[in-house]
Structures are given as structure tokens and as C-alpha cells.
Amino acid sequence: MSHHLETLVRASRNEPIVPLPAAPMAQALVDLEAVAVNTRMLRRAAGDAGLMAVVKANGYGHGAIEVARTALANGATWLGVATTDEALALRAAGVDAPILAWLYPPDGGLADTLAARINVTASSVHALETIAATAQRHGRVAHVHLEADTGMSRGGASVSEWPQVVSAARELEKRGALRVVGLWSHLAVAEAPDDDGVNQQLRDFGEFRQSALAVGLAPEVVHIANSTAVLRLPESRFTLVRPGLALYGIEPMPGVVYGLRPAMTVSARVLRTTRVPAGTGVSYGWHHVTDRETTLAQVPLGFADGVPRAASGRAVVWVRGHRVPIVGWITMDQIVVDVGDLPVRAGESVTMFGPGDRGEPTALEWAEWADTIPSDILSGIGSRMRRTYLPPERPARLAGEI
Numbered sequence: 254m255s256h257h258l259e260t261l262v263r264a265s266r267n268e269p270i271v272p273l274p275a276a277p278m279a280q281a282l283v284d285l286e287a288v289a290v291n292t293r294m295l296r297r298a299a300g301d302a303g304l305m306a307v308v309k310a311n312g313y314g315h316g317a318i319e320v321a322r323t324a325l326a327n328g329a330t331w332l333g334v335a336t337t338d339e340a341l342a343l344r345a346a347g348v349d350a351p352i353l354a355w356l357y358p359p360d361g362g363l364a365d366t367l368a369a370r371i372n373v374t375a376s377s378v379h380a381l382e383t384i385a386a387t388a389q390r391h392g393r394v395a396h397v398h399l400e401a402d403t404g405m406s407r408g409g410a411s412v413s414e415w416p417q418v419v420s421a422a423r424e425l426e427k428r429g430a431l432r433v434v435g436l437w438s439h440l441a442v443a444e445a446p447d448d449d450g451v452n453q454q455l456r457d458f459g460e461f462r463q464s465a466l467a468v469g470l471a472p473e474v475v476h477i478a479n480s481t482a483v484l485r486l487p488e489s490r491f492t493l494v495r496p497g498l499a500l501y502g503i504e505p506m507p508g509v510v511y512g513l514r515p516a517m518t519v520s521a522r523v524l525r526t527t528r529v530p531a532g533t534g535v536s537y538g539w540h541h542v543t544d545r546e547t548t549l550a551q552v553p554l555g556f557a558d559g560v561p562r563a564a565s566g567r568a569v570v571w572v573r574g575h576r577v578p579i580v581g582w583i584t585m586d587q588i589v590v591d592v593g594d595l596p597v598r599a600g601e602s603v604t605m606f607g608p609g610d611r612g613e614p615t616a617l618e619w620a621e622w623a624d625t626i627p628s629d630i631l632s633g634i635g636s637r638m639r640r641t642y643l644p645p646e647r648p649a650r651l652a653g654e655i
């Protein structure tokens with residue numbers, strides 16, 4: 254019976270109407286208390302530096318707005334996103350904290366962004382002039398973070414471009430068109446054992462910073478540290494750190510446990526089970542054929558929801574306390590799970606991944622099965638998936654911990 258119908262029937266019988274528990278077909282359950290705990294841990298690790306919570310790509314799939322609010326309530330002082338559209342969506346939701354966006358179209362189009370007091374990145378004289386022109390046209394002062402390339406070879410001004418970039422920035426600052434609020438770069442090799450690479454990047458960043466100060470720039474924040482760097486490299490913290498993955502509870506250093514708490518559990522309900530004989534082909538192309546009589550369960554999660562097709566033939570899910578294999582190709586909307594002789598029935602919950610403490614697979618295991626990294630798994634959780642939030646616990650209880 255539908256929820257609506259049930260409510261009407263109860264109302265007509267004069268019974269008290271109690272909300273029925275929602276039982277979505279598939280959901281990503283996000284534990285905001287885990288985000289809160291991870292944020293406080295990162296804040297402690299950051300020492301005197303501020304904490305920019307990176308909530309790009311819909312908060313690595315967790316929901317940018319909910320994660321942003323939780324992080325800000327637990328010690329984050331800045332938010333970082335990739336695109337200016339992501340930044341505008343946070344402002345539209347009423348998030349008032351300082352936000353930095355590092356990607357926008359090459360011809361600018363930044364009027365709304367600057368009007369919303371969003372900090373933007375610049376790594377060329379052209380970008381600075383575009384930003385300054387937009388700001389002046391609208392009677393604003395743009396807030397800019399200059400990006401230096403210390404080795405990603407992606408964004409950021411090179412060593413040879415940097416002198417012109419900082420001089421142009423200083424000139425435009427004197428004219429009142431913009432303010433250089435920050436200097437930043439991104440680490441290409443934060444993971445051990447490439448300490449030489451990291452140390453080189455940090456030394457170079459220090460030099461970029463010196464030459465910016467030498468032309469009279471006085472940035473409030475200087476930042477380069479991603480999750481791994483915040484936890485592992487005190488010398489990378491400067492005045493602000495910029496972790497993403499660790500906020501969501503994924504250990505960023507392979508093989509090292511910092512005690513982060515994974516925030517997301519993806520699950521779905523079995524739609525149907527069938528008992529099949531040995532020799533039954535499963536899913537497209539019959540790449541899997543059952544080798545015994547068994548029970549197959551149909552589960553409404555597919556690659557459009559973020560179950561990576563590349564994990565076909567390797568991945569397992571968790572049902573009734575057991576790990577059971579996904580068989581045949583993962584399809585766009587569904588998987589088939591071989592539950593053997595477990596008495597699994599329609600409606601039961603199947604977990605794709607979670608924190609792992611009950612034995613369920615983790616995002617890290619999924620990354621291994623799909624030959625990728627956990628950020629790819631988390632940010633790939635599709636827009637169709639319903640997100641459900643466990644609220645952070647009351648701040649009063651936590652005040653002592655902060």
C-alpha cells in the first residue's frame with residue numbers, strides 16, 4: 254500500500270497517523286557525525302592553519318550543502334569547490350562562509366560569481382585583467398587567489414610566468430579592482446615514498462610566495478596541502494589546508510590508518526530472487542554461467558548509480574552478514590547477485606559499500622576492484638541515488654572535544 258493511501262485509510266479509521274519509515278529502493282546514507290568527527294580531527298592536524306573543506310563534485314558525492322554546513326559547524330573556516338557554479342549553489346543554499354572556486358570558463362563570465370563574494374583563482378595576466386574588468390564594471394573588488402604550478406602541470410602559473418602575474422596582480426590591487434586574498438598550489442606527489450618530489454614542490458612554493466611578497470602582495474592565506482599532506486607533512490600546512498577525501502573518512506595514505514570515519518553507506522533493496530539450475534547464463538553476453546543450482550537476486554544499483562562497470566567479475570556486496578558476488582556484467586541500472594543458498598528475500602537490504610566495520614565492502618575495496626581510486630567511487634555515486642542524512646550529534650555534547 255502506498256504511504257499516501259495508508260495515511261488516508263488510517264485517517265478514515267480515526268487512528269493516529271504515524272509517519273511510516275521511508276524505505277527507498279536504493280540510497281546513499283550519509284553519516285554527518287562522521288563528517289563532523291573527521292573535520293575536527295583535520296582541524297587538530299592542521300595546527301595553527303585554517304581549514305578549507307573541499308566540497309567539490311557534490312561533496313565527493315555526499316551532498317555539498319550538507320557537508321559544507323557540517324564542516325563549518327566543526328571548525329572549517331573556508332570552503333573549496335572546483336567550479337563557480339558549485340560555489341553559486343552553496344550561496345543559493347544560504348552558505349555564507351568564504352568560498353574559493355578554481356575553475357571557470359576562459360573568457361570569464363564571472364559577474365554573478367563576484368557579486369556572490371566568491372573568491373576566484375587566477376594564474377595568468379589575462380585572467381587577472383578579465384576578473385578586474387568584470388569587477389570594475391559592477392563596482393566590486395574581486396577576491397583572488399593566485400595559483401602557482403609546482404609540478405602538476407595542470408593549472409597555475411609557471412616559474413617564468415609568475416613575475417608578470419604577481420606584478421599585474423599588485424598593479425590591479427593598487428587600482429582597487431581586486432584584492433589578492435590567497436596564494437596556492439597543488440601537490441602532485443603527496444604520498445610517500447616520493448619525499449624528494451614533495452620536498453621539491455614545497456620548496457618551490459616557498460619561493461613563489463617570497464616573490465609575491467617581494468612585489469608587495471600580502472595574502473591572508475597561503476595553501477597547498479591536500480588530505481595526505483595535512484596528515485603527514487606539517488611543513489605543508491602554511492596558513493590554510495585544503496583536504497577533501499579525508500573529510501569523507503577515507504584514509505588517504507595507502508596502508509596508513511589515521512582513524513578517519515567513512516561517512517557513506519550505499520545500499521539497495523532486493524527486488525526479486527530466483528532459483529536457477531547450474532548452467533544458467535547471467536546478464537549481457539552470458540559472460541557468467543552458474544556452476545551449480547543457486548539463488549540469484551536482482552538489485553537496483555547500476556553503473557548510472559556509480560557501481561563501476563569495470564568491477565564486473567570481481568566485486569562483492571554484503572547481504573545478511575555475508576559477502577556475495579555480483580555475477581555477469583554490471584548494467585546501467587541493475588546488478589545480479591549470486592546469494593547461493595542464503596534465504597534472501599525481496600525487500601532485504603544489500604550493501605554496496607560502507608565503513609567496513611560490519612564486514613561490508615569499503616569504497617577502497619571498490620576502488621581496487623575497478624582499478625581506480627576511492628575519490629572516483631565516491632564522486633561517481635549518481636544523481637539518481639537518494640541521499641539520506643544521519644544528523645550530526647548535538648554540538649553541546651561535542652563542545653568539549655573541539
Ligand SMILES: *Cc1c(COP(=O)(O)O)cnc(C)c1O
Pocket residue numbers: 307309355439478479480481495496497498499628
Ligand atoms: C580535490 C582537490 C583538493 C582535495 O584533495 P584531496 O586529495 O581529496 O584531499 C584540494 N585542492 C584542490 C585544488 C583539489 O582539486
